[in-house]
Amino acid sequence: MSVIETERRRDGDTxxxxxxxxxxxxxxxxxxxxxxxxxxxxxxxxxxxxxQFARLADEFIAGYLAWRPATGTTLGLHEYDGxxxxxxxxxxxxxxxxxxxxxxxxxxxxxxxxxxxxxHDYRLLRTAIANELFAFEDQESFTRNPMxxxxxxxxxxxxxxxxxxxxxxxxxxxxxxxxxxxxxxxARANLDDSLPQPFVETAIEIANGSADFLGKELVDALKNxxxxxxxxxxxxxxxQAIAELRGFADWLKKEKLPKAHNHYALGREKFTRMxxxxxxIPFSPEQVLEIGLKELRREQAVFAEAARVIDPNRxxxxxxxDIQRDHPTEESLIPDVQKNLEAIRQFLVDRRIITxxxxxxxxxxxxxxxxxxxxxASLDAPGPFxxxxxxxxxxxxxxxx
Numbered sequence: 001m002s003v004i005e006t007e008r009r010r011d012g013d014t015x016x017x018x019x020x021x022x023x024x025x026x027x028x029x030x031x032x033x034x035x036x037x038x039x040x041x042x043x044x045x046x047x048x049x050x051x052q053f054a055r056l057a058d059e060f061i062a063g064y065l066a067w068r069p070a071t072g073t074t075l076g077l078h079e080y081d082g083x084x085x086x087x088x089x090x091x092x093x094x095x096x097x098x099x100x101x102x103x104x105x106x107x108x109x110x111x112x113x114x115x116x117x118x119x120h121d122y123r124l125l126r127t128a129i130a131n132e133l134f135a136f137e138d139q140e141s142f143t144r145n146p147m148x149x150x151x152x153x154x155x156x157x158x159x160x161x162x163x164x165x166x167x168x169x170x171x172x173x174x175x176x177x178x179x180x181x182x183x184x185x186x187a188r189a190n191l192d193d194s195l196p197q198p199f200v201e202t203a204i205e206i207a208n209g210s211a212d213f214l215g216k217e218l219v220d221a222l223k224n225x226x227x228x229x230x231x232x233x234x235x236x237x238x239x240q241a242i243a244e245l246r247g248f249a250d251w252l253k254k255e256k257l258p259k260a261h262n263h264y265a266l267g268r269e270k271f272t273r274m275x276x277x278x279x280x281i282p283f284s285p286e287q288v289l290e291i292g293l294k295e296l297r298r299e300q301a302v303f304a305e306a307a308r309v310i311d312p313n314r315x316x317x318x319x320x321x322d323i324q325r326d327h328p329t330e331e332s333l334i335p336d337v338q339k340n341l342e343a344i345r346q347f348l349v350d351r352r353i354i355t356x357x358x359x360x361x362x363x364x365x366x367x368x369x370x371x372x373x374x375x376x377a378s379l380d381a382p383g384p385f386x387x388x389x390x391x392x393x394x395x396x397x398x399x400x401x
Contacts, residue, residue: 049113053122056109060102060125067095073157076386078164082172084152084179087142087186096136103129123280130277138270142190146203146252149187153180153210153241156368159221161382161389167227170234173218177237180244187248191256196264200256202373207249209370211242217368330399337396338364360392367395 065072065080072080085091106126114122135141141148155176158169218238225231266274268285275281275288283291307316328336341364348354367375380393 049109050115050118053106053109053114053118056102056105057121057125060129063098067091067098070154074383076163076383081158081164081169082175084176084183087149087152087183087190089186089190092136092142092190096133099129099132099136103133127278127280134270134274134278138266138273140192143192144195145199146187146191146195146248146256147199147206149183149191150203150206150210150245150248151370152183153177153214153245154370155218156213159218160380160393161386161391163386163389166222166225167230170222170225170230174230174234174237177214177241180241184244184248188251194259194261195256197257197260197262198264200252200260204249204252204257205373206370207245207252209368209372211245211249212369214238214242214245333396333398334364334366337394341394360390362392362394364394364396367397371395372397 065075065077068085069080069083070085103126106122106129109122111119111122139145153176155173158173163169215238222231222234225234271285275283275285281288303320304316307314307319310319341362345356345361349356362379362381367378371378375395376397378395380395382390382392
């Protein structure tokens with residue numbers, strides 16, 4: 001084997017490990033600080049189980065993203081563009097079986113055979129699978145939660161990030177929107193007869209918000225599309241998707257809302273398992289509550305001390321009420337948030353609290369209509385594998401009118 005071929009293979013192994021770690025981190029909402037992965041020359045010193053774990057992890061991730069293509073696009077892996085999850089009952093059953101299969105196979109790997117680094121990734125992957133199983137079996141996301149379907153047509157990434165030529169991104173949008181009849185037929189078939197009322201009400205808001213977004217913001221963003229034929233195809237697919245979203249919202253309002261119930265809480269047993277298996281928190285709900293209350297009391301004491309500095313002649317609660325009255329107006333909300341973010345950034349720099357590696361700022365914009373039911377502010381950062389469209393957005397939900 002040539003030296004060049006050896007280096008290529010080594011680079012490929014390192015890249016795969018980087019991909020694996022970044023995706024594992026994304027699964028459990030952790031930030032991958034870097035790709036200081038094991039070099040091929042170090043494999044001989046790592047534990048015996050590393051190769052077995054790496055094979056399973058790569059196989060799991062490939063299947064995970066194949067079933068959740070929107071996640072792949074969000075991560076910046078654009079081979080998944082234009083695709084949606086198959087939410088048919090047969091597909092859901094198959095994915096649940098796949099998750100359980102990998103859970104068993106990972107559990108069969110003795111942890112003592114893994115290197116420290118692989119053991120870390122191993123724990124991340126098992127936690128990710130536990131979270132997925134919890135969503136399937138305990139939260140019953142596909143049978144009890146209509147929000148699962150109402151939010152399926154978020155195509156905003158195709159217009160806010162210029163990761164491909166416009167016509168290519170429009171074709172991905174069309175491919176997704178054409179699946180709307182299938183998705184909502186599956187939703188009607190999968191959802192239980194009686195659903196939690198908050199889930200139904202929020203899903204109605206999301207569906208109508210998505211329809212509003214497709215009918216206005218999406219159309220406006222594509223006004224410079226040159227191809228008449230592609231525009232005609234987009235218009236037809238977009239109008240169909242809007243009609244399906246409106247129809248789903250109406251169906252929920254007429255068929256599901258009158259029969260809705262308020263039994264949406266997880267309960268103590270499921271909540272405890274969610275903490276233990278999904279978040280790696282070994283405490284009981286009572287212990288978590290006590291930790292929270294202890295921190296609350298500490299924060300209240302800190303605020304009381306700060307309030308005395310602000311105005312020693314008034315009670316802390318009165319100072320707090322004054323602070324609450326100091327807020328942006330409806331008109332100044334976006335520019336004031338932008339100004340405050342810049343002030344926070346400068347504070348961190350001036351006091352050398354952290355080092356900021358980039359001068360790029362997040363763009364402050366109003367929260368898209370379809371996200372307003374569940375968010376008052378949020379950050380939309382580019383995926384870790386995004387190489388071209390690296391804009392970040394800080395969304396702020398405007399005052400309701």
